[in-house]
Amino acid sequence: MALGAVLTQAFAHAFEPMTILYAFIGVALGVTVGAIPGLTGDMAISILLPFVFKVDPTMSLGLLIGIYKGSMFGGSISAISFGVPGTPAAAATVEDGYPLAKKGKPLQAMLQALYSSVTGDFFSSILLVFLTIPMGRLAIQFGPSEFFALYVFSLVVIAILNRDSQIKGVMAAVFGILIGCIGSDPVAGASRMTFGIKFFRGGFPTVPVLVGTFAISELIIQYANAYGDKILYKLGQKHERMVVDLKKNPDDKYTFRHYWQTFKCTVVGSIIGTLIGILPGAGSSIACYLSYGIGRSVSKEGDKFGTGVLDGVAAPEAGNSATCGASVIPLLAFGIPGSATAALIGAALTMQGINPGPMMFKANQVVIYAFFIIVLYASVFNLGVSRLLIPLYARISRLKPKYLIPVIFALAILGCYTTDNSVANVFTLLLFGALGVVLRKFRIPLGPFILGYLIGPAAERSLRQALNMGRGGVTMLFQRPIAIFFYVLTVVFVVVVLYTFRKNKEILDKGAHSDDE
């Protein structure tokens, strides 16, 4: 189909009233879940997975990308309001956002977070639009050995970027690959590791695995937190959170001058967030801390970071939001998600019958271009909706978990059951919910685990095809120039990351355990 015709159809799809409505709802829902501590964009997207395949692909993509973008800013609302990050990605925002709120300038901090967040997000969305197609065209040239080298690179990146413990990152990714091995062998289709259980023959269904690992495990943790609060209440030790009043201080204003003064840190955060987001598995929490650390070194007020300066809000917020668009680039170009949230979006696409990866540019051109348009206008929605509703979101962030958790729990269970009316789905969901808690207890990161689970079968397929082409010899894996490039890149990357981590050790250590509770 000619590009003009594709674009016309893409515009028609993207600007259908229902698609716009879904994107709008997605942004509003994303900011809401981001604002409530304990609820994250990942959780919202995973719970909605069983439902999105019932609607048109562009509409569901509008909803999901809206949630992704909205939740990034939403996390800063509770971080600024009462010092509790709504999402792990907003953990660094607490450092300066909360002191600003205590100084009587919560609205200024929130608006700084919003404008930097939207700037970072828009920057990476533009790159998404312009980089994805050239990268996808390049990926079409790839054979099995190139793809296998790319998977090795991705898995190493996923593991090494775990700021808590690299060895546990590796363990998580490999354990995820192992879970992905259960079922049928991706080349011959023969069943393996089924232990004689019929249900295992098709492997674990993706939706219950994702919803269980991300959402159910988080709900169990939230339940335990609420149970702890209940005991504290009974003992008369309930700690009340500070409540901010957004109308109290007449000096609490934000003007273009503020935006311009913090623009340097916003740009630094946007670049770092985009670079981190484009790497498989890196995620937004590492982007926000690195942006904060590097923002401190470039800011004129670097020595005042931590006391409540706008630069300290601008850098991490631009950084975490810039991962949104960037993390989708490798998903669309190579079929390898850049973050756990991008993996969920990839799962939603697969459920719609669209396989993310280079072939998508031939088979689903209209969907891709419509997605680009939605990604851009969702940023504008994020700006408009959030600017208007900041006072409301500040109130929502104080919603009681006792009402939210049971409703979300019921939604997750029923949603998983109704994907194919399977009782086994529900038990898979609960099994992976329990596994998610166990992994978190042992400090094993969930992102690499899920990415390993999703990438593992594709990596095996490439490896075995390459070995077949080389008649069983491993030399085939190292003969193609692009494959060699990725192996060299892997080594260079490991060295650079370890050096950067060591250099920014102080600030990364501060955030290393920020998403525990």
Add this chain to the structure above:
Amino acid sequence: MTNKKTKVTNLRNIYLSCGMIVLSTAGMLHTWFGGGWSKKTGEAAKMYPRLVYGILIAVALYLLVKELLGRVPHEPPAITSVKWWQVPLMLAVASGFFLFTIHVGTAVGIFLFLILMIALFDEDFKAHWKADLIVAVCATVALWLVFTRVLPIITMHQFLF
């Protein structure tokens, strides 16, 4: 005198690595001697899981040795709010809800689940029971409408909705 360098700082990492080694070794042996492989499964299909098990064993051994040598920095306990007994309790409540729902019907099942969970969470259920009941009823109606009317989803329609 205790030598700090050789002291195990994170006991849970020892449990984790030992567990992984046992699991992976059992899995590796299973690829040679176990059942659950179809007759047409060739050696090639077994090679990849063996490779994965091998990497897991190597990684777990590395963590174990590092931990025994005291070279792993102290990690604060994760999610301390969750006690081990709470995990099966939550799963039991969720399974009970689901099994009840598929036999009785979505609406009644959801309502009972919600009110039970809210009561479990509430600091003082006796004081807030009216508000809790209203929330449970409204949420049930909303969920039921979403499932049965808004989305074209087939739910468990039994004798009670």
